[in-house]
Amino acid sequence: MHSIEAVVRVEPLANMGQVTALLISIGWTLPVVPELDDLGGLVMGTGIESSSHIYGLFQHICVAFELVLADGSLVRCTEKENSDLFYAVPWSCGTLGFLVAAEIRIIPTRKWVKLFYEPVCGLDAICKKFAEESANKENQFVEGLQYSRDEAVIMTGTMTDHAESDKTNCIGYYYKPWFFRHVEGFLKQNRVAVEYIPLRHYYHRHTRSIFWELQDIIPFGNNPLFRCVFGWMVPPKISLLKLTQGETNRRQYEQHHVVQDMLVPMKHIKTSILRFHEDLHG
Missing domain, CATH: 3.30.465.10 (Uridine Diphospho-n-acetylenolpyruvylglucosamine Reductase; domain 3)
Incomplete structure (x- = not known):
């Protein structure tokens, strides 16, 4: 059949x-x-x-x-x-x-993503953990956010129809903290955690902050007061920002702003991170 x-x-x-x-x-x-x-x-x-x-x-x-x-x-x-x-x-x-x-x-599809957050320190440990979780096909989602050369949070997720009510987090609401800042909180606390996130909220977890680009456009955008009052207005359309930016802002982006978007084999992840760190912070 x-x-x-x-x-x-x-x-x-x-x-x-x-x-x-x-x-x-x-x-x-x-x-x-x-x-x-x-x-x-x-x-x-x-x-x-x-x-x-x-x-x-x-x-x-x-x-x-x-x-x-x-x-x-x-x-x-x-x-x-x-x-x-x-x-x-x-x-x-x-x-x-x-x-x-x-x-x-x-x-x-299913309703929720059960997402595990695990802070990891040390570049070798980060690369090893990310490779291991990526090789585990039971993980439907694997993501790592790197906050410095030796600090990261590795996230693994699976779809589910059931969620523990005290662990749900609708991260997509406009008043919620930006996702990368939310994840950073687990790193600062050095705390392993699990949350249940609505599937569509998980899919578009970086939309409101345009990954971490919005902090350079609206530095106070993650302030709780701004989120509650004006959070529904973000993210602004990139085409609008380009249309309305002045010459000074344009030069600032050209000379001092880097968008990292690289695709590298897993076996070269450590070498790549070291090279990115050296080029951008060396």
Whole structure:
């Protein structure tokens, strides 16, 4: 008996926030979900998330693409149909044509993510712990946040339909602390903890603070008073920020601001962290 693969067809202008909101409401989800609502470039660029140790990069959950080529023709490509084009689309950065549709594999979902937080000190211990947890396929989600060369919090999660009421945390609400600051609290306390987070809140845990970028844009943005009164206004659209920034701000970003976005093999993680630390703080 052959099983039927469940897919969702996504076209331009549908962002990740909209896709997950719809799918979760009907009991499905993407196997690999980027943390930011408006994140793009995942098919023709690359996307690696906290479930990629199981499902691979974002491109690996795509089963078909539709492109408009330079001659104006519409082409559909899969592993069997126009396969050379199908395998060339990822990492092509828009050079092959306009992507006008993608068919993406989906999987059944559950209500909560049971998330474990474990502070780890020492670079060797951090790398060892992250590699071990990533190799453990019982962990549906694995993420590490590094706060210094030798301090990190390793998080592992599994989906579940049941949650302990005294350990639930709806981290996506606008008045909640930014997620990376929330996680840092476990590091400062050197405390192992577990929380139950609504699935969609977990998926978009870095949206409100744009990972940690918003602290440079709104330095007081994580202040409890600001969160409670104005938290519903963030995050601002990046396109709006670029449109309204002055020349001084633009130069400041160009000369003193670095966005780290690197994809490296697990075996080189220690070497990579040391190199990043040396280049940025040496």
